[in-house]
Structures are given as C-alpha cells and as structure tokens.
Amino acid sequence: MSIVTVATQPYAGQKPGTSGLRKKVGIFQQPNYLENFVQAIFHAIGPAAGATLVLGGDGRYHNRHAVQTILRMAAAHGFGHVLLGRGGLLSTPAASCLIRKYGAFGGIILSASHNPGGPDGDFGIKYNTGNGGPAPEALTDTIYRYTQGIDHYRISDHAPIDIDAIGDTEIDGMRVQVIDPVEDYAALMSELFDFDAIRALFRSGFRMCFDAMHAVSGPYAQAIFEGHLGAPAGSVIHAVPLEDFGGGHPDPNPVNAAELIARMDAADAPDFGAASDGDADRNLILGQGFDVSPSDSLAVLAAQAHLVPGYRAGLRGVARSMPTSCAVDRVAKALGLPCYETPTGWKFFGNLLDAGMVSLCGEESYGTSSSHMREKDGVWAVLFWLNLLAVSGKSVKQLVHEHWARFGRNYYSRHDYEGIDSAAAQSLMAALRERCASLAGQKLGDYTVAFADDFRYEDPVDQSVSEQQGVRIVMADGARIVLRLSGTGTEGATLRLYLERFEADPAQHFLPTQQALAGLIAIAEGLAGIRIHTGRLHPTVIT
Numbered sequence: 001m002s003i004v005t006v007a008t009q010p011y012a013g014q015k016p017g018t019s020g021l022r023k024k025v026g027i028f029q030q031p032n033y034l035e036n037f038v039q040a041i042f043h044a045i046g047p048a049a050g051a052t053l054v055l056g057g058d059g060r061y062h063n064r065h066a067v068q069t070i071l072r073m074a075a076a077h078g079f080g081h082v083l084l085g086r087g088g089l090l091s092t093p094a095a096s097c098l099i100r101k102y103g104a105f106g107g108i109i110l111s112a113s114h115n116p117g118g119p120d121g122d123f124g125i126k127y128n129t130g131n132g133g134p135a136p137e138a139l140t141d142t143i144y145r146y147t148q149g150i151d152h153y154r155i156s157d158h159a160p161i162d163i164d165a166i167g168d169t170e171i172d173g174m175r176v177q178v179i180d181p182v183e184d185y186a187a188l189m190s191e192l193f194d195f196d197a198i199r200a201l202f203r204s205g206f207r208m209c210f211d212a213m214h215a216v217s218g219p220y221a222q223a224i225f226e227g228h229l230g231a232p233a234g235s236v237i238h239a240v241p242l243e244d245f246g247g248g249h250p251d252p253n254p255v256n257a258a259e260l261i262a263r264m265d266a267a268d269a270p271d272f273g274a275a276s277d278g279d280a281d282r283n284l285i286l287g288q289g290f291d292v293s294p295s296d297s298l299a300v301l302a303a304q305a306h307l308v309p310g311y312r313a314g315l316r317g318v319a320r321s322m323p324t325s326c327a328v329d330r331v332a333k334a335l336g337l338p339c340y341e342t343p344t345g346w347k348f349f350g351n352l353l354d355a356g357m358v359s360l361c362g363e364e365s366y367g368t369s370s371s372h373m374r375e376k377d378g379v380w381a382v383l384f385w386l387n388l389l390a391v392s393g394k395s396v397k398q399l400v401h402e403h404w405a406r407f408g409r410n411y412y413s414r415h416d417y418e419g420i421d422s423a424a425a426q427s428l429m430a431a432l433r434e435r436c437a438s439l440a441g442q443k444l445g446d447y448t449v450a451f452a453d454d455f456r457y458e459d460p461v462d463q464s465v466s467e468q469q470g471v472r473i474v475m476a477d478g479a480r481i482v483l484r485l486s487g488t489g490t491e492g493a494t495l496r497l498y499l500e501r502f503e504a505d506p507a508q509h510f511l512p513t514q515q516a517l518a519g520l521i522a523i524a525e526g527l528a529g530i531r532i533h534t535g536r537l538h539p540t541v542i543t
C-alpha cells in the first residue's frame, strides 16, 4: 500500500462554526468534500510525524465511512498512532479525556452534536487540540483559509480496516489501536465521584431513568450507571446508538425528551431522570415532576461541590456564557469565588480552565463541565447530581428549592425561532444594535434600562477580543433580555431570545416561568420586533 496525492478543488463555505464544520450529510458526501477539510486540518496543525491522534464520533450516519477516510489521511500525514473508539464511536467528552490522558497531538471528533442525523440529517467534524479542547478561533480560521486554496490532498490507498474489534492494525506504518470507547472515561469518573455512595443509593432502591436518545451516551451510561454503579437493568432507555437516532432529535430538552418527561411526571416516576445529546456532552436533569433549568443546575453544582470527592478542595472559580442566567454569580459571590462571563460556545472556557482560573463552567444550553477535561460533559453532570443526591439524602426538587431559598431564584427562559430567513434575522439584529445606543435610562414596562450593548469579550488570559457576541439589555434590577443568532444551525437562521429576572422573595419562587417573565417577553417583542421581522407569532422551542 502507498500514499497517493489526489488533485482537488476548493468548496466554498467550509468555515467551521462554534463547534466545527456542520453540514447536511449530502454536502459531506460530495466528492472530496470531507477529504478537503481533513487535509486543511492537517495542513493547519503542521507536521505530526509519529504523533498520536484520537478519533471517533457519535455514530451518526456517515460516521463509519468518514472514519476510514480520516484513518487513511492520518497515515499519509505521518501520524504514528491513532486511538480509535470501537465501531468508530467516541463521545465528545471521552475524546477530550483520551487526548489529555495519552498526551495525544489532538483529536478529530465526528458529530453534529444535538442536530438530527440520518441520510437527510446533519454531519459534522471538528478538531480538538492537545489540551483536549476545541480548536481556538485562530486555528479554525487557518483551517478555513486552507480549504479555500486547496488543490490536492494526500491519502493512503489502504483497504478499509476492521473498526469493530478491539486490537491493533497498521496502515502504511501507522498503528491503529481500536479501544473500548468507555473504559478510560469511566476510570476518570470513578476518580471524581463517590461511586461507593452512589452504589449504596441504588442498593437502597433509588430509581433513575437515563434517556440516551439512541445516541452515543448509551454505551457510557449503561457501562457506568448499570455496570459500575448497580442501577437496575433498563435504567438507561434508548441505549443503542443508531445512525439516525431512531428518527428523533437528540437534543435533551423537555420538548425532545418527551417520553422521559412523561415518565418523570407519572405517578410511579423514578427518583431521578436525565438525558444527553447526540455526542453526550449535554445534560438534562429532572426530578419527579420537576425539571432543573441548566443555569440553576450549574449554580447548585457550584454551591454543593464540596460534597463531591473531585472538588472537595474547593473551586478556583466559575464561568458561564453570557446568556446563561446569573444564578451561579450569586453562588460565586457568597463563596468568594471569581466568576467569569464568556461568549456562547465551549471554546471560550478553554483558556480559563488551562490557566487554572476556574474549576466549573456551564451554559444555559444544557452544557456543564469542569477542569477534568476541555469539553462539556453530559454523563459527568449526571454523576455529579447522583453524588449529591446520594450524600445529601435529598430529592432533586428539594435541593433546588433549598438553593432558591438560600440564594434567591433567577427565573430564566430561552425562546428559539428556528429556520427563519437569514436576511430577516440579520436585519432584526442590525436594527436592535442601533436601538441599543439610546436605551440606557429608558423606562420599559416595570423596568428601567441600566445599559444595552452588543457583548464584547476580552479573554483575560490571552487578551484576544471577540465582538458582537449578543445584544443584551440589562435592567437596573439585574433583569436581562439577550438576543443572538445561533452559530450552529444548518438551515436559515435561528434567533435565540434569552430572558431572566431575579426574585429574592421565597413566597414568589413558585410561579410558572413564562408567567414570571411575561413583562420581559413583552418588552423584548417591543424592542426587537420579532413578529414583524420574521413573520413568526411564536417561538419554535421554549426551554
């Protein structure tokens, strides 16, 4: 077998977004489309002679095919060793864990996260660097630049290899080691959490339901919850990863995880419910008849972290994305911890984590994690909650209610308008930006605007600046309205409206969320003219 050079031509628009390159499967199936992008990655990262690459994906349609192509290109690029999850499977957090544990040069993760899969669904690819985290913007910009000038790529002409059996194969001098995708990840989890306490919890009759949504968290959840921790068989539902996620939308919010929600609302509901997304980096946490808002979850974990072995020594600091509610800020203030506000997207936490400035971070979009890796981590968040439930003896609802009583409640909601016309979305944002300039001091409904701007972030570690990260209208009492356009959608544009207000009075902690936020929702519509610009009367999804 030998390395061959193939002539090619650039495709327009191979620009990686917040989480890599995501496109419809059909686009990825065009001749040389994947190859061009992989060549651009390899070109951008420079020589990798003898180095180790981690490779795997969430198992969606096209995953197995892409794995074979990338293996042959990695061999042509001089990699010495590839750690490949069996069946081409690796959750995003497991890939991050492996890169760090084995000192890999980097990793390629095949996923479109929470986007639907199958032949008509989405596919995606992203590169993570040696710290285990997503490539920084400078690198993704370089990758993009290379895709636009590409005229050839290099690939081995080796035949496809068996990726379903644990063991070693060789492709043109490169060792391909097919590994159990779960083992190293599970070992890391057992170091962070009190597995004995959780085992005792399950032995006492505690019941959980974890919905893997036919995505890659299934094998992890079964091995860890049912295997290591003794949860009864069947505690994990939809556990087998399918190429089309069983036709579902592997995004763990109360709308998509309807079956799980129904189980948690039933009379004989399990004590604890949870779900994860396509690539297992997100988490949804539920109690009996109760769902925990991701922003509250982050705040509860921060407040209770001292109860968990991996965080017993205390947290260095916390971070949240700008649109995430300020609930965690209140915890940080009470505990005397630094709290950082970053733009949306996990990569912005990387520098803070690498510099040891924060131990815990999270986003409102069901993403939470810590310094144990450089990705968000769904199963980790579920284990964190299980650990808290085990050592406190309290229910999910009790823990959250007690949290509100202690810190106050940040009512919070996100309204998504999916698949709207891109030009309409742009003009809405442009008009809003213009309005921001004159909003300070204005009275709107029951609120007075303290300031309004388009969020600009200066990274405290490398001073890099990210502009236009979302329009925020902040009221004098701390209530906030935030609007931004999604960077991960693949059809038209998605407008996200985030709403938040703080309630200190415990007697007022139990209103329906949308009712509690009604005043802000009306103000947002008045300011942004969502109906006028998009023609939509209602959001597609409310979380």
Ligand code: G1P
Pocket (backbone or CB within 6 Å): 018, 019, 113, 321, 344, 345, 346, 363, 364, 365, 367, 485, 486, 487, 488, 489, 496
């Ligand atoms: C969405 C979430 C964001 C998350 C990203 C990747 O991005 O809002 O918090 O980091 O997915 O999972 P968006 O579509 O809003 O750009």
Ligand code: ZN
Pocket (backbone or CB within 6 Å): 112, 113, 114, 277, 278, 279, 280, 281, 282
């Ligand atoms: Zn994901």
